[in-house]
Amino acid sequence: MSELRQEAEAIAEQFSDHLDVGPDEVEERLENLVNEYRVPLDEARRSVTNSYLDDAGMERDELGRGGAELVRVNDIDEDEQWIDLRVKLVDLWEPRSDSISQVGLLGDESGRIKFVAFETSDLAELTEGQSYELSNVVTDEYEGDYSVKLNRTTSITEIDEAVDVGDDAETVEGALVDIQSGSGLIKRCPEDDCTRVLQNGRCSEHGQVEGEFDLRIKGVLDDGKTVTEVIFDHEATEELTGMGLEEAKDMAMDALDTTVVAEEMADDVLGRYYRVTGPRFRRYVLADEVEDPGAVDVDSALIEARSI
Amino acid sequence: MSQSTPTREVAQRVFASEFNDAGYTFKESDDERAPVYLLLPTGESSNRVFFVGTLTEKEDVGEDDEYWRGRIVDPTGTFFVYAGQYQPEAASKIRDLEPPAYVAVVGKPRTYETDDGTVRVSVRPESITEVGATVRDRWVAETAERTLARVAAFDDEGNEYARMAREEYDLDPETYKAAALSALEDLDGGDELADGTDGTDGDADGPPIEDAETAEL
Numbered sequence: 001m002s003e004l005r006q007e008a009e010a011i012a013e014q015f016s017d018h019l020d021v022g023p024d025e026v027e028e029r030l031e032n033l034v035n036e037y038r039v040p041l042d043e044a045r046r047s048v049t050n051s052y053l054d055d056a057g058m059e060r061d062e063l064g065r066g067g068a069e070l071v072r073v074n075d076i077d078e079d080e081q082w083i084d085l086r087v088k089l090v091d092l093w094e095p096r097s098d099s100i101s102q103v104g105l106l107g108d109e110s111g112r113i114k115f116v117a118f119e120t121s122d123l124a125e126l127t128e129g130q131s132y133e134l135s136n137v138v139t140d141e142y143e144g145d146y147s148v149k150l151n152r153t154t155s156i157t158e159i160d161e162a163v164d165v166g167d168d169a170e171t172v173e174g175a176l177v178d179i180q181s182g183s184g185l186i187k188r189c190p191e192d193d194c195t196r197v198l199q200n201g202r203c204s205e206h207g208q209v210e211g212e213f214d215l216r217i218k219g220v221l222d223d224g225k226t227v228t229e230v231i232f233d234h235e236a237t238e239e240l241t242g243m244g245l246e247e248a249k250d251m252a253m254d255a256l257d258t259t260v261v262a263e264e265m266a267d268d269v270l271g272r273y274y275r276v277t278g279p280r281f282r283r284y285v286l287a288d289e290v291e292d293p294g295a296v297d298v299d300s301a302l303i304e305a306r307s308i
Numbered sequence: 309m310s311q312s313t314p315t316r317e318v319a320q321r322v323f324a325s326e327f328n329d330a331g332y333t334f335k336e337s338d339d340e341r342a343p344v345y346l347l348l349p350t351g352e353s354s355n356r357v358f359f360v361g362t363l364t365e366k367e368d369v370g371e372d373d374e375y376w377r378g379r380i381v382d383p384t385g386t387f388f389v390y391a392g393q394y395q396p397e398a399a400s401k402i403r404d405l406e407p408p409a410y411v412a413v414v415g416k417p418r419t420y421e422t423d424d425g426t427v428r429v430s431v432r433p434e435s436i437t438e439v440g441a442t443v444r445d446r447w448v449a450e451t452a453e454r455t456l457a458r459v460a461a462f463d464d465e466g467n468e469y470a471r472m473a474r475e476e477y478d479l480d481p482e483t484y485k486a487a488a489l490s491a492l493e494d495l496d497g498g499d500e501l502a503d504g505t506d507g508t509d510g511d512a513d514g515p516p517i518e519d520a521e522t523a524e525l
Contacts, residue, residue, distance in 0.1 A: 009369070039512075175358055177319050179415045180432070222358060224321040224454050271360065271412025271437040275444050295442045298495045301449040305492050308456040 004030050006109055006164070007045055011052070014070070018056040038192075042075075074110030076148070079141040085148065088131040088163040096227060102126060106134075106166030108146070112279070114147035116140075120154045128193075131163040132156055147308025172230070172285055173275040173293060174223035183218050185248045187211025215245055218284075221274060229284045230276050236287045240274075241265045317357035319414055321451040322348055323491065324385035326484045327357065331427030332476040333419055346417035346429065349479040350458035351470030357431060359387060360447035361438060366402050376402040378436075380411060383491035389413060390431040398433040405438060412439045412447070413453045422524060448491050455488040 008027035015021050026048060033044035040105065053059070071083040078106055090112055092104040102117040102125065115137070117123050126132065137148045138289050150156075189196045189203035190212050196203050198211045217232040238244055243251075243265065252258040278288035322330075340506040361382040369377045375392040376399050391398040396413075405411065415433040422428060428510040459481045462470045473479070 177358055220316065222319045224318060224450065227316045227318055227404065267437055270435050271414070271439050272443055293446065296446045296449040298449065301453065302492055302496065305452055305456050305489060308460050
């Protein structure tokens with residue numbers, strides 16, 4: 001489904017109780033603004049929504065259910081707002097404190113956001129991969145990063161339709177200056193839904209297990225101003241190094257040592273420049289796309305240099 | 309989501325001429341194991357560098373154990389790289405490389421004071437890899453840009469490292485600006501493979517082996 005179509009359906013849904021308007025009509029209006037008039041999608045959504053509000057004689061506040069507004073996670077930009085979310089639980093983390101019952105990442109079409117639920121709120125447990133409508137959650141800000149807190153008044157409704165989680169991808173560029181341990185040929189825990197990387201044949205959750213081989217590179221991109229840790233998964237690693245899983249296994253077998261794989265890979269990638277695009281996950285950018293920035297454009301570099 | 313992991317030091321981009329002029333080192337804390345920073349004359353602290361140049365010579369200058377010295381040339385001068393038993397991967401890489409070759413180096417600055425009081429600056433490599441000409445050119449362009457930005461910020465109020473450079477060095481940052489611009493202009497003039505030694509550095513000898521070891525802080 002196209003992004004426009006998703007927006008159109010969301011808008012049509014919002015007005016379903018108030019106006020006789022279908023997603024096709026909304027999509028056509030959005031399409032006109034976005035494709036014909038080059039209006040950014042956010043602005044187009046706003047404009048179309050406003051015109052339907054006018055048609056229905058409604059105020060913006062009356063949209064959505066109850067008092068709180070249905071907000072996209074990437075649009076959250078204010079502390080202590082009461083909002084509703086329509087999200088999928090992307091990831092659960094280990095709570096660091098006894099007062100926290102659940103902590104992790106929620107996502108919707110616009111991106112991902114951290115959430116926290118507290119023991120004292122007595123809420124139903126959320127399940128990874130399940131989509132929910134959460135109403136009455138509160139936004140929170142810490143050093144410019146936003147999160148949401150579930151609370152006693154939050155209502156949780158499971159929804160059958162899966163929410164698509166958009167990638168709030170970022171692009172980083174720099175020289176690959178280091179490959180961290182845990183790169184090359186690794187083994188992962190084969191237990192269902194566990195993919196932890198084994199340390200000396202042990203999974204931190206399931207103990208001694210027969211691991212499954214995988215390839216990855218945990219690297220450091222450095223542009224001379226900042227460093228970014230990047231994880232290249234099996235596919236990205238193979239693309240980067242030209243080495244497949246079978247070749248890596250053979251190589252490790254011959255050397256009776258898996259570390260030779262990372263060393264061999266290091267030769268192919270260290271000291272080169274890369275442009276990597278992907279979502280940020282904790283400290284890491286997960287490399288969905290990897291490009292070689294190629295030959296430097298000397299003329300524009302000169303123009304820029306002379307202007308400094 | 310702040311993590312307890314210590315932040316990794318950025319690898320500074322600096323040309324050889326400026327790097328070799330930097331003899332002053334300092335620490336940011338009194339802790340004995342605090343990292344040592346090299347003060348760049350354009351006003352920046354550096355605990356790690358990344359550079360790309362032409363390996364023009366390699367020599368095992370060790371007595372009992374292997375101790376490899378590489379000369380790596382950029383458009384402005386020569387970096388000296390030393391790798392011994394404590395950098396086994398880098399040492400074996402230098403041993404295997406056939407000069408001339410473009411190499412990318414990530415490493416830590418090291419200083420060593422000779423008997424006559426001059427300070428020599430060298431690099432202890434964390435990694436060395438052979439790369440192509442496009443990587444070299446990209447590095448030259450990037451390093452020129454970073455150098456010019458440092459020079460442009462040299463007189464900024466609150467530029468602590470520029471203040472320190474003014475106190476510790478009698479060096480004009482404009483020299484590095486000129487060198488950076490000419491390095492960039494040279495990129496424009498075609499892209500023949502650098503064929504190695506052009507005598508950019510009159511002094512072929514780096515620090516002698518034992519002293520280089522004691523210089524390891």
